[in-house]
Amino acid sequence: MCLYIHAKFAEYNSTQMKMFIRKQITKPLFHMVIMAMASLLTFSSCSKDDNNNGHSAKTFVLVHGSFQAPYAWQFVKARLEALGQKVVVVELPGHGQDQTDPKTISIKTYRDKVVQAITAINGPVVLVGHSLGGAVITAVTDTIPERVEKLVYLAGFVPANNQSILDLTMMDPNSLFGPALTFSAAGATASIANDKIVSVFAQDGNDQVKKLLMDNNRPEPIAAQADKLILKNPSFAAVPKYYIQTTQDHAVTIDLQKKMISAAGIMNVYSVDSGHCPMLTQPDKVSDLLLQISR
Structure with missing residues (x-):
């Protein structure tokens, strides 16, 4: 113009x-x-x-991880939208304000919720998954690869075919996540006490971030963690994949992240010097990386 x-x-x-x-x-x-x-x-x-820096707006679909909800993306969402981007944050069943019975939740339940959100959007999306959300976006992209322009893992789990999140966590002996869990009597949920959740997820967070984690802490549905992903769509392999490492991560350690990156053959790798939740502790850095990746 x-x-x-x-x-x-x-x-x-x-x-x-x-x-x-x-x-x-x-x-x-x-x-x-x-x-x-x-x-x-x-x-x-x-x-x-x-x-707009000469670039047209993209649509980002952001998926949160375990023990979290859409609030975890609030700072990144605000920054991306301020820069002219479109952002949709998905609330996974059994998280945030959603009251789905945890006994009914599987990895397919999460997948279907994200697929529904994407099919309501015109055009392709940049699909981003944090932690547990990494497994979810993998299942989503295997289902509707034609709707995903780019796939971005943020400290996310990257299961291979016939592999579960639980399988991957067993490869991460230095993680603080497993030892912090306590399980409900019925076995459908797990909890992390407020005095442990900060050290697991955001030891580098400020007081505002720590309060957000504790105020939004609720039991986590756990059945999906053991569900093995069945990846059968050949088009999944053609979707460009990116990984943002978190080098000081106490939940999904950098050692496991590197193993998953190597196993999945992901060549586009970025790093944030942070704990498990840089979208809360370093939202500007994460936003800038997402914009860079989207171009």
């Missing part, structure tokens, strides 16, 4: 435009209005292009 307007101004140098201006010189008010309108249009169109 800027180039178009500048070209139009260049036309003012033509003989025809010079004659026109001479005719209007006796009408200063008219001339001032025309110039003001042109200047405003130039400023508005250039500013819009500058804010």
Whole structure:
């Protein structure tokens, strides 16, 4: 748009435009209005292009992890939207305000919720999954690969075919996540006490982040952790995949992250020097990486 307007101004140098201006010189008010309108249009169109950095808006679908809910993405969502992007945050069943019976929740339940959210959106999406959300977005992309432009794991689990989150956690002996869990009598949920949840998820968080974790802490449905993913769509392999590592992670350690990245053959790898939840502790960094990846 800027180039178009500048070209139009260049036309003012033509003989025809010079004659026109001479005719209007006796009408200063008219001339001032025309110039003001042109200047405003130039400023508005250039500013819009500058804010978008020359890139069209993408639609990001963000999926949270265990013991969390949409609140975990609030800072990243706000920043991406302020930069002109479209953002949809999915609330997984049994999390946040959702009261789905935990005994009925499986990895397919999570998958179907995200698939439903994506099918309501026009066009392809950049699909992002944190932690447990990594397994969910893997199942989603195997189901509707044509709707996923790029697949981004943020400290996320990356199960291979016939592999579960539980299988992967067994490969992570230094994680603080498992030892922090206590299980309900019925065995359908697990809990982490408030005095442990910060050290597991966000030891690098400020007081606001720590309060968010504790205020939103609720029992986690656990059956989905043992569900093995069955990946059968050949088109899944063609979807570009990206991984954002969290180098100081106490829940999904960097050692396990590197194992999963290698096993999945993911070549596009980025790092944040943070604990398990950089979308809370370093939202600007995560937002900038997502924008970089989306381009």
